[in-house]
Structure formats: structure tokens, C-alpha cells
Amino acid sequence: MKTTIWNDLSAHEREEILRRPQKRQDENVAAIVREIFEAVSEEGAAAVDKFARDFDGAPVSSLTITVDEARRCRRDLSVGNVEALEFAAANIRKYHEAIKPRDLTVEIAPGVTCRRVYQPIDTVGIYVPGGTAMLVSSLLMTAIPAVVAGVPNIVAVTPPPENSANRDLMVFAAQLCGLDKLYFVGGAQAVAAMTFGAGDIPKVDKIFGPGNAYVAAAKSYAASLPGGPAMDLPAGPSELMVIADDDDCDARLIALDLLSQAEHDADAQVMLVATNVSLIERVADAIKDEIQSLPRRSIAEASLANARCILVSDFDYAIAIANAYAPEHLSIISENAGEFAKRITSSGAIFAGASSAESFGDYVCGPSHVLPTDGAGRAWNGVSTDAFMRAISIQEISAAGASQFAAPAAAIARLEGLEAHARAAVARARETVGAA
Secondary structure, eight states: OOEEEGGGOOHHHHHHHTSOOOOOOOTTHHHHHHHHHHHHHHHTHHHHHHHIIIIISSOOEEEEOOHHHHHHHHHHSOHHHHHHHHHHHHHHHHHHHHTOOOOEEEEEETTEEEEEEEEEOSEEEEEOOOSSSOOHHHHHHHHHHHHHHTOSEEEEEEOOOSSHHHHHHHHHHHHHHTOOEEEEOOHHHHHHHHHHOBTTBOOOSEEEOOOOHHHHHHHHHHHHSTTOOEESSOOOOOEEEEEEOOTTSOHHHHHHHHHHHHTTOTTOEEEEEESOHHHHHHHHHHHHHHHTTOTTHHHHHHHHTTOEEEEOSSHHHHHHHHHHHOOSEEEEESTTHHHHHTTOOSOSEEEESTTOOHHHHHHTSSSOSOOOOTTGGGTOOOOOGGGGEEEEEEEEEOHHHHHHHHHHHHHHHHHTTOHHHHHHHHHHHHHHHHHO
8 A cells, every 4th residue: 555645745646646546347338238228118027037037047036025934034044143133223223213304394474384394205216236145234224214214115126145045134134124025136127127117126216225337327327317217326436534643543443444445346445544654554564464364355455456545744634635535434533533523524424433433334323324435425415314205395375475475576587587477476466455
């Protein structure tokens, strides 16, 4: 991991070091996704089933989750795993119930009341990565907020499990979320099925969840179609930036946090910003020690090839770098982490203090781990209850209120050359006078 001294860089060099490496993506991904969508649009369930057999190695299937089935799956899991999943689900539910948007009413003037009311989206799709490893945490982090929001129709899709143990794990997690059905189909074909509706899979209004390059491209393509489903967030590789000013902090903890992101994907981005060169050196040594025994060592090594270490003269620079980069995950290692966190304006999630492992946020803290990447944190926030809801404004104006608002409304309408608007406003005032 090469160390760069921030104060020695020009403005252009600083921009370059914070530039994300170009993603390694197959040039044919977009073309393949379009081909899949065109086929599903024309042939429906038959096309989805064909692609499922080709890519998943199994036809599309579904499972209705009965009480007996959920109990059986629970019995087949270890007590420790059951307790861990129940612990995570309870925390996720508690957090999202607390932040669920509430309706509000504002009296603008006597006789003029404006309300903002929230309604759940009618039908949402949730994509859960699977296959060799069933990412049940992604199901919990998306389905539970949807249930809390009151979404009446939740369509959960996941690639067919490789074995019965993985299947039972996903079924139990789905039951914990409050779902009653799972569809076993993955890839771009699953996204296309939710976009158009195919067979038993209904058309959805919005699609959530992470996935590989094909899934990410499919979600973006679906959202670009006229009348297509919205998507949760722009997709990108996982990211973690650690900023540290504590010379005595545990270098191994920082190394493990960086590796926890690096093992996700070869394109994952990890960055360390520190005020002390000895800390950077100790972290680099700890990474070398820990990576030797990682099952996903080769993936972590590929990611670390793009890792960056930046030495800054004081923590103000570290905060400025974090805000400019807008990382998906930001870990602040400092005795004043809580205060420094208040100065961060752009990040998907912040982990303040040495004990606040990013892994806790991935699994058990409560906020969803579906977060903006690639700098999207400058404009987007992570998935939460409100992402599954729509805010609608309701404006109620009495006759007396109309008499107050007609003249200014008509004046602005005529400034814009919209005479019908002006007349519609004035007519309300005249009706009020006539009624009097």
C-alpha cells in the first residue's frame, strides 16, 4: 500500500488520488442485459425460464413459506445462527420503526391547510444475491424496512440455492422479515421479470438490493425504460475509508476493517487517511499478517492493489478528504470521533470510534447496509423506511382562504403568461364573493 503525502500534492494530483479506478466490467454486459430484457418483454415467463436454465442451471421456482416450513428450517439451523439472525432482525426493525416518516399538517394561513401524508409503494422487488453464499443480511436489510413501511406486495428473488442448507437459511430469514413467498431466480433475468411481470412474478414499482455487474446494469436499464420501475441506488463496488488521528490506536483493528471491505470484491475500494506515518506502517504490517489466512485472500489482494494511504498533517485535512471522496463507509478512529462525525457532510454511513466496527453496520446495528457508492453519497442516502414510501401533499383551501390567495396567484400566473391559471384562481375569489 503506497503512502502519499497530501501536503506535497498539487490540486490536480489531489483530484487524481481521490479518483476511483475505472471499474473492470465486461464491455458486453450492457448488450447482454438489453438482449435479456427484449426477450422477456416479448416472450415473458418462457424467456425468464430459458435464461434461468442457462445462467442459474435451474428453472424458475417459487416457495410459499408456511408456518410449518419456517419451523422446520429453524430447527435445521444451529441455535447460534438462529439467535444471531433474530438479534439482527430485531435491531433492524427497531431502527426502521423509529425513523418511519410521520404525516404532518401545516396551517399556512386561516383557511389554508397543507398536509404531507405518506403512503407505502404498492409493489416492490427485492433482489438478494445468492448461489454459493446466501446473503441473508441483504434480505433482512431490505425486506424489513419494506414491511415496516407497510408495502403490501413484496417480491423477493434470489438465485437458486446450491444446497438445502442454503435454502433453509434463506427461507428462515424471509420468515423473520415477514415475507410469505420467495422466487428462486437470479441475474438480469430476475430483474427483467420484475420489470415486465412474467408468469407468477408480478411487475413491481421499484427494485431494491445489491447484485453483480449484470444485476446492477439491469436495474439501471429497467429504471431508464418509460414506465419502468424505479431503483433504490446507483450501484458500485463496496468502499471503506478509515481516517485516524490516534497514534496509539490498534493497527490490527484498522487492518481488519480494511480487509473486510477488500474481501468483498476485486473492485472494492479501501483507503486509509492518517496523521501519523508510523500508524500507516503498522496497519500495512497488520494487513500482511491477517491476509495470509483469509479464505478470500486472492480477492482481497486484488482490491488492495488499488488501495491508497494518505498522510495528512492534521485531522482537518482528513475530514476534507472524506467529504470530497464521499465514501460508502467511513470509519473515524479518534478520541473525538463523535465530534468529528458531525463535520462529515458526504458519506453513506459513519462508524465513530475504534469500537464501532463497520461489520456491525453490515449485520446487526439496525440501519440498512444498502448504501450509496462511487461518490453518490453527495446526493443520495442509504435505503431506509422512507425509500419504500411516497410523500403526497394535500392542500385544502376554504372559500375564505381562496379570497386571500387568488390575487397573488393570478399575478404570478400572468407574469408567466398563463392566463387560464390566473382565471382559475380569480374565479374562486368571485365564487366566494357571490356566496357572501
